[in-house]
Ligand SMILES: Nc1ncnc2c1ncn2[C@@H]1O[C@H](COP(=O)(O)OP(=O)(O)OP(=O)(O)O)[C@@H](O)[C@H]1O
């Protein structure tokens with residue numbers, strides 16, 4: 001089932017900045033979509049369009065069939081959003097904040113209490129519920145914002161940099177939560193992030209945007225196929241026969257770009273026959289980070 005749909009979505013700000021250009025996309029239920037791109041690429045603008053905080057200049061979008069520009073309240077009932085500056089109340093405790101936001105969604109108070117307790121626990125804030133928000137650290141605030149986005153059990157979750165400012169353990173925790181929400185509870189997650197390694201651990205599909213334009217979209221395998229198909233073969237060997245085209249990358253370390261894993265046995269055999277003892281063979285496929293840099297650099301190259 002398609003849960004989030006963008007059709008030639010474009011946004012020009014009043015000052016004339018074209019922030020999102022003709023972006024088309026469709027997400028299925030339970031997907032964790034990684035929306036990646038450099039600063040100023042148009043990610044937050046897209047999230048704001050999907051939440052009805054901004055209206056498109058051209059094109060349209062739907063969240064569970066609802067047009068956020070026309071019926072933002074309806075979209076807010078079925079979706080949760082975590083943006084950079086979530087509005088919450090400093091003079092209230094974490095628990096009070098969550099219960100207050102639950103009341104805005106008409107959640108009965110007993111249910112609101114139990115959801116609040118369980119979310120605080122899931123986000124490692126069980127000891128912080130009674131503290132005023134003014135005493136929260138950046139990372140605690142960030143996690144409470146995520147709890148707030150989840151209080152009404154949304155079907156779609158928009159997360160703009162959910163792990164920025166979190167320590168590695170909290171970030172892992174949040175990533176595990178995102179994974180559980182998507183895989184176990186079937187929530188669709190639209191995730192803007194710069195943290196490519198985390199993204200590679202939890203996303204099922206990616207979109208790369210730069211300067212408002214989608215550069216590529218697909219699963220990691222699809223992006224590898226379209227953008228960087230080469231595998232780097234890394235070999236640790238005592239001797240490397242000079243006739244082989246390997247480059248030296250360190251002490252007893254050699255590298256070669258190959259197109260297919262089927263090249264590996266023949267290469268290893270040649271090294272051994274040439275008198276080299278092989279200690280380690282690794283076929284390293286391009287990471288999301290490699291693809292990101294190849295694409296964004298290519299985009300810049302074309303623009304020049
Ligand atoms: N309210 C606004 N008025 C005018 N221009 C804006 C406004 N908000 C954003 N922009 C511009 O639109 C472009 C896209 O910004 P956006 O915030 O969507 O980028 P982003 O991909 O979220 O970047 P980051 O990774 O830094 O969060 C940028 O050039 C930005 O300067």
Ligand SMILES: [Mg+2]
Pocket residue numbers: 043044045160
């Ligand atoms: Mg942003």
